[in-house]
Amino acid sequence: MPSVLIVDDQVLIRSGLSALIRATQDLDVCGEAESGEQAVELAAQRRPDVILMDIRLPGMDGVAATERILATAEPPQPRVLMLTSYDLDDHVYAALRAGASGFLLKDTPPERLFAAIRTVAAGDMLFAPTVTRRLIETYLDRRTPAAPTPAKLSPLTDRELDVLTLIGQGLSNLEIAEKLTISTATVKTHVNRMMSKLDLRSRAQAVAVAYETGLIATAP
Template structure:
């Protein structure tokens, strides 16, 4: 059973999301929070598998709450799925930066939301199509202006760089294994080593690192 903490400052939205999730097979609502501060406290006490996180809330916003939840959580870390009305690039980037595993809009159909919860609970990432392309283009423009920025990739081997580049390109573990002609277990091992070496804790942060370091841009060829 996948446990979900629902965080939203609007009581009708929060109650509706909780009812939807509670009715879905394999999902259970373990708690509800009306703001970021409450979400932080409940996440520490309840240890949900997934936190469904609103962005714009009074006092402590969803990005700050996500950062604090993941910073204080014990392994296994909860997966944070951001659900917001606002498809602003700064929110997507901020959510990725602090370790969120997904970003969806509140206009998302119910069945897609339920699927997204299962996807992020399984360790993968999921983003609304309407924001993904804009985010990548923003990264491409930013990297072009920061070519001299220091890199965090020096500790990585050539094969680890290949894996990180493919993660940044959006490939899943099985697709990376096919691309590099290795096993899925080998891909997971490389990814764990990458995270340890560069001090990150999620696949989402690995995607950010791939773009932030200039390892990948939307027009760069994948390793062959």
């Protein structure tokens, strides 16, 4: 049963999310934190499978807390699902680069919340390919344009480049397997090797790298 750590500085939101999740039969709440600092502490103590992390927190914000948690967590690392009030929050790209596995609006209906938690707990990213592309293009467009850096991808084999490209397009392991006509186990092996070579902690970071290096064009 996936365990969930809830991080939000508003007690009513924490309590509401906790009550909703506890009412399910296949999800459990292992703790609540009101700050980024407390989230880092509880994540180390409770080792949740999923962290619902408010992107905007006083003091250490959700992005910094996510980066700290994922940098210090022992395997298996928790999956971080960022909570934001706006789908184009200025911190979204930073959270993606820090290793967040997805984003969820605070007004999301309960059933979608539960599905999102299950999705990231299973190791997939939350958003659909079209949403992935819109978010990343928006935030890369706001950054200073840089020339593609194919040298960063030189350690990868051709097949690993194929897999990275498809991850960048938002495809799941099953979809990649169907696209490349290989088994899901083989896809998983390629994903693990690719992420190890590029020193990545999550599929979300792999998506960002696919765009940053020019492997996927950010504009037609």
